[in-house]
Amino acid sequence: MSEFEPKIVAFVCNWCTYAGADLTGTSRIKYASNVRIVRFPCTGRIDYMLLMKAFGEGADGIIVSGCHPNDCHYTSGNFHARRRWIVFRNLCDFMGIDIRRITFSWVSAAEGAKWADLVNSTVATIRELGPYEGYQNISNYLKKEENHG
Amino acid sequence: MTIKRLIIQKTSLEKFFDVLIQKGKTIYAPKRKNEKINYEVVNHFSEVCDDYIQTTQSAKSIIFPRTEKLFNYNKGKGNITLEDFDPDQVPEAVIWGVRPCDAAGFIPLTAIFNWDSKDEIYNTRFEKTTIIAFSCTSADESCFCTSVGGNPGNTNGADILLTGMGDKNLFLAEVITEKGEKAVSFAPNLFEEDPGIEKEKYLADLPKQFNQEEIKDKLQAFFESDLWKKQSLRCLGCGACAYVCPTCACFDIQDEVHGKEGKRVRCWDSCGLSLFTLHTSGHNPRSVQSQRWRQRLMHKFSYMPQRLAVYGCTGCGRCSRACPVDMNMLEHLISIQEIQK
Amino acid sequence: MDELRKRAHELLQSGEVKLVIGYEQGNGNKVRPVFITNPEDTAKLIFDSRCVQNLAVYLSKPEVKTIGKPAIVATLPVLRTIIQLASENQLTDDSAVILGITPDGALRNFSTLEEIETFINQFEIQLEERDKKIIEQINQMTPEERWKFWVDTLTPCFKCYACRAACPMCYCTKCTVEQNQPQWIPVPSHQLGNLEWHFMRAMHMAGRCVDCGACARACPISIPLNLLTKKMMEDMKAQFGEYRIAIKKGNPMSTFKPEDSETFIR
Numbered sequence: 057m058s059e060f061e062p063k064i065v066a067f068v069c070n071w072c073t074y075a076g077a078d079l080t081g082t083s084r085i086k087y088a089s090n091v092r093i094v095r096f097p098c099t100g101r102i103d104y105m106l107l108m109k110a111f112g113e114g115a116d117g118i119i120v121s122g123c124h125p126n127d128c129h130y131t132s133g134n135f136h137a138r139r140r141w142i143v144f145r146n147l148c149d150f151m152g153i154d155i156r157r158i159t160f161s162w163v164s165a166a167e168g169a170k171w172a173d174l175v176n177s178t179v180a181t182i183r184e185l186g187p188y189e190g191y192q193n194i195s196n197y198l199k200k201e202e203n204h205g
Numbered sequence: 206m207t208i209k210r211l212i213i214q215k216t217s218l219e220k221f222f223d224v225l226i227q228k229g230k231t232i233y234a235p236k237r238k239n240e241k242i243n244y245e246v247v248n249h250f251s252e253v254c255d256d257y258i259q260t261t262q263s264a265k266s267i268i269f270p271r272t273e274k275l276f277n278y279n280k281g282k283g284n285i286t287l288e289d290f291d292p293d294q295v296p297e298a299v300i301w302g303v304r305p306c307d308a309a310g311f312i313p314l315t316a317i318f319n320w321d322s323k324d325e326i327y328n329t330r331f332e333k334t335t336i337i338a339f340s341c342t343s344a345d346e347s348c349f350c351t352s353v354g355g356n357p358g359n360t361n362g363a364d365i366l367l368t369g370m371g372d373k374n375l376f377l378a379e380v381i382t383e384k385g386e387k388a389v390s391f392a393p394n395l396f397e398e399d400p401g402i403e404k405e406k407y408l409a410d411l412p413k414q415f416n417q418e419e420i421k422d423k424l425q426a427f428f429e430s431d432l433w434k435k436q437s438l439r440c441l442g443c444g445a446c447a448y449v450c451p452t453c454a455c456f457d458i459q460d461e462v463h464g465k466e467g468k469r470v471r472c473w474d475s476c477g478l479s480l481f482t483l484h485t486s487g488h489n490p491r492s493v494q495s496q497r498w499r500q501r502l503m504h505k506f507s508y509m510p511q512r513l514a515v516y517g518c519t520g521c522g523r524c525s526r527a528c529p530v531d532m533n534m535l536e537h538l539i540s541i542q543e544i545q546k
Numbered sequence: 547m548d549e550l551r552k553r554a555h556e557l558l559q560s561g562e563v564k565l566v567i568g569y570e571q572g573n574g575n576k577v578r579p580v581f582i583t584n585p586e587d588t589a590k591l592i593f594d595s596r597c598v599q600n601l602a603v604y605l606s607k608p609e610v611k612t613i614g615k616p617a618i619v620a621t622l623p624v625l626r627t628i629i630q631l632a633s634e635n636q637l638t639d640d641s642a643v644i645l646g647i648t649p650d651g652a653l654r655n656f657s658t659l660e661e662i663e664t665f666i667n668q669f670e671i672q673l674e675e676r677d678k679k680i681i682e683q684i685n686q687m688t689p690e691e692r693w694k695f696w697v698d699t700l701t702p703c704f705k706c707y708a709c710r711a712a713c714p715m716c717y718c719t720k721c722t723v724e725q726n727q728p729q730w731i732p733v734p735s736h737q738l739g740n741l742e743w744h745f746m747r748a749m750h751m752a753g754r755c756v757d758c759g760a761c762a763r764a765c766p767i768s769i770p771l772n773l774l775t776k777k778m779m780e781d782m783k784a785q786f787g788e789y790r791i792a793i794k795k796g797n798p799m800s801t802f803k804p805e806d807s808e809t810f811i812r
Contacts, residue, residue: 104749105722105730108742113463125804135802139786142808143752143799146781147774150684151745152693161812174812190693194737241768243702261766262704271704272734346574438609439579441711445766448706459733472734473704480724494609529712529764530579530599531572 062182064091064117064175065110069099069134072123072164079168087172088179091119098122100133104144107158111191117157117182119174124162134162156181157188208360209380210399217395218367218376222250224392225299230335233267234301235260244300253302258345259521263451264300264307265314268330271448272472275326275458279466292329299335299388306350306521308338308362310451316513317454335384338363344409347522349535352415355519357408364388368404377402414535415542417506417516423541424507428499432544436537437498439530444475446524446532452505452517455481476500502537549653550619551588553645557617558585563643564614567604569597579604583613593619593647599712600760602627606636606717617643623758625656625666626791627714630756632659633793636717659793667790671757677776684773697737700744702767705735709771710747712764715754722746748774753782753798756791 068074074095080087096102099122110118120141128134141160149155159178163171213221225232226248234253236245241261242254277288315331318324341348341357350356360366364385368377378396380386389396427433447453457474461467474481477498482491491497505517518534525533554566568591570580577596581604582588602624604610620628625646631637639658646654646662649669656662673681684692707723710716723731723743731746732739755775762772783789786798786806 105742105746108745109730112738112742132802135804135806136800138806138808138811139799139802141811142785142806143778143781144749145810146785147745147748147752147778149689150692150774150777151696151741152687152689152691154689154693159812160810190690194697194741239768272736272739434609438581439604441603441708441764443708443711443764444706445708445764448704449766457733459729461732461734470734475706478707480720494607525573527766529708529760529766531576533573536573 060183060187062090062116062179062187063114064119064178064182065115066091066093066119066121066175067099067102067106067110068093068095068119068163069122069129070095070097071129072127072162073121073171075165076163076167076171079165080171081168083168085168085172087175090179091175098128098130098133099137100128100130102137102140104140107144111153111157111188112195114192114195116185116188117159117178119159119161119178121159121161121163121171121174124164127164152190154185154188154190156185206381206383206386209386210402211378211380211389211396212399212402213367213376213378213396215374215376219250221392221395222253222301224395225388228391229297230299231296232299232301233264247301255302255339258341258343258348259304259523259526261523261527262449263310263521263523264303264336265310265451265453267298267300268311268334269314269318269327269454272470273326275469275471277466277468281465290326290329292325295329295333297333298330299337301337303336303338303363304341304521305338305357305359305361305363305366306348306355306519307451308336308366309350309355309359309519310521311336311362313452313509313513313515313517313519314454316509316515320513335364335388336362337365337367337385337388340366340368340404340407341409342369342407344411345522347525347533347535348409348411348520349414349522350520351411351413352535352538353417353516353518353520357411358404368407370402370407377404415538420538420542421507421510423544424503427541427544428503432541433495433499436540437495437532440477440494440498440532441530442477442479442494442497443529444473444478445527445529446501446534447475447477448473449523449527451519451521451523476504498532502534502541506538547591547593550593550645550647551591553653553655554582554588554591554617555585557643558582558588562615563617565610565616566591566619566645567601567610567616568619568645569593569599569601581610581613591619593651597621598623598759598763600624600627600714600758602631603712603714603760605631605642606714615640615642617645619645619647621647622649622666622669623756625662626671626756627758629659629663629666629791629793630715630754631717633791633795633797634754663791663793667792671779671789673757673776673780677773680770680773681777681780697741699769700740701737703735703740703744703769704767705733705739705743706766708764708766709761712760713751714758714760715751715756716747722750744771744774747771748778751775752778753786755779 122134161174233244234247235242237254242257243260243262244264279286318327360381364382366379380389455474456471459470483489509517557563566582568580569577570590572578644656646656648654731742782798
């Protein structure tokens with residue numbers, strides 16, 4: 057059986073997590089290559105639709121990461137983001153969207169090792185969970201010709 | 206062809222249903238789910254619901270689905286491959302248990318899809334579908350088929366029309382089209398000769414409430430009237446009336462793209478939605494709800510008769526039943542008729 | 547009811563308002579919104595237990611605003627909506643004359659929005675037992691069962707947007723689903739399109755929904771979509787404290803507290 061390679065999309069903030077991920081690279085720390093990083097100026101910019109779109113386009117897992125509370129480059133963006141994630145996660149759980157596939161974290165620009173750790177553990181979790189068939193099944197809408205409703 | 210009159214017993218009707226299934230037809234019939242009754246695929250006669258006046262949604266979704274794929278494409282390796290609509294994928298279908306107003310609704314719908322270009326997809330589905338209608342023995346306050354050229358035992362648009370006698374153990378079967386004849390030919394011994402049944406006795410009594418010719422003539426002159434504003438103030442601008450209507454055919458085309466491949470999809474749209482007529486320039490010729498309400502009525506009762514020689518409303522009353530704020534089509538038409546010039 | 551008609555008549559006659567928005571008898575046993583500009587027509591106004599549509603949705607409609615200053619018949623859910631709209635800067639004290647109807651059916655005049663706010667905060671928003679039970683049932687299901695429940699419940703939706711049209715908090719002139727550069731929420735009514743639409747609407751209602759039930763009542767297919775908005779309300783209460791509707795307080799989703807806490811961020 058061929059090894060399932062999870063596709064993970066990471067939504068990160070530019071000033072902390074992106075820089076932290078860069079540090080991981082310059083420190084030559086090896087970590088799983090399944091992550092595709094999308095860079096935002098701040099986690100406060102991340103909209104719920106983006107996360108859902110990631111699943112809809114075939115992602116098996118999502119990482120959302122930004123500056124630690126009180127360290128936001130724009131002062132309060134991550135506070136707003138935190139509220140949003142709490143609500144988003146609750147609604148996802150209520151609707152049956154698999155919240156084990158979404159990882160939220162605070163990774164600062166100095167935490168290169170933490171980033172590697174985060175990615176590795178997320179990939180391992182998703183590898184165990186397998187591809188996100190539930191969401192991908194409904195995204196392959198119109199496998200048959202039509203929807204009579 | 207002239208209408209052939211036969212009769213069929215209820216037990217034979219059930220057998221006829223089974224014969225159609227055995228012949229490989231997909232049968233759509235009204236099925237009850239919670240408090241709503243809608244058309245779904247049924248495999249057994251016992252699943253069919255028949256104690257209702259009208260279903261919530263019309264049967265148009267079987268021939269004009271609410272979402273359908275027009276084609277797939279793939280842009281891999283510099284070549285574009287197109288997977289077009291395949292008529293052989295469309296199953297042979299039977300719509301069982303439509304009311305005469307719904308069967309008649311396919312006439313304007315077919316007219317729209319064959320007006321200037323012939324819509325291959327619609328036509329394929331229509332040709333492969335046999336419509337078996339049942340006459341109405343009762344009506345409610347939202348029905349008005351008799352005012353728009355129909356009646357509870359109308360044969361227009363149906364391939365076979367069944368009228369239940371009294372306690373519904375015997376049905377008059379009127380075979381109207383060749384498709385209907387073909388269906389009957391699968392089990393001809395289930396049907397008997399009609400001894401001369403008077404259908405009208407068993408139909409619902411629905412007096413005519415307005416004259417649609419008169420309204421058509423008046424509407425032209427009322428284009429700039431402020432009656433539209435008055436009538437449409439409570440309209441919320443949703444699409445419920447258009448979606449449940451058996452003759453509404455407006456659709457949107459969307460491209461759903463995933464990287465190098467995608468599909469073009471056609472889905473229902475409604476002229477009542479505020480951005481329906483928004484141009485790319487930003488101009489919206491129907492920016493106010495009164496203009497959209499006027500469009501709805503005039504399209505059905507003025508533009509369609511003028512251009513397609515067929516009215517766009519069969520009086521099924523679904524729009525009035527589905528509307529959250531009681532924008533009752535019948536009421537508005539009667540009030541237009543009553544306006545003295 | 548007579549008091550209501552009298553007051554409406556007074557307001558129109560004196561010219562203090564140009565329009566009275568209330569309820570009238572519709573076809574069959576239905577009631578429906580009515581817009582009265584002529585003092586004689588105030589006899590059409592009715593009020594009884596069937597009058598549950600949320601009339602505040604008309605306060606944001608340009609077609610209604612052009613007529614002039616309205617008076618609006620406002621039951622408790624409508625009063626809550628008015629305060630929520632005021633907190634989002636959609637209404638001010640002068641926007642409308644409020645003809646309040648208390649839960650006992652008595653007419654009560656309000657002269658300022660603050661008065662309304664004090665009044666409504668006597669009545670806490672409670673979920674009905676029936677909805678509480680269903681939400682409990684859903685909470686007890688496994689995630690897979692919940693997914694199946696929601697996909698099945700939302701499949702019949704044909705995206706008519708009656709829920710959006712009836713909701714007074716959905717006053718955006720261009721809804722997120724009508725955004726097509728890029729198209730965030732698929733337009734067609736297939737399973738993905740339906741799921742994402744209702745999910746987004748629930749998220750946009752977080753902290754703003756006043757539980758008037760207009761969305762579920764407007765749905766022509768009777769989809770219980772108010773379960774989502776009610777669940778959001780309960781969550782908001784649990785996570786961010788009391789669910790009070792107030793003019794000066796910001797929405798829970800546009801404010802934050804540094805002490806907000808959660809257990810899932812690594």
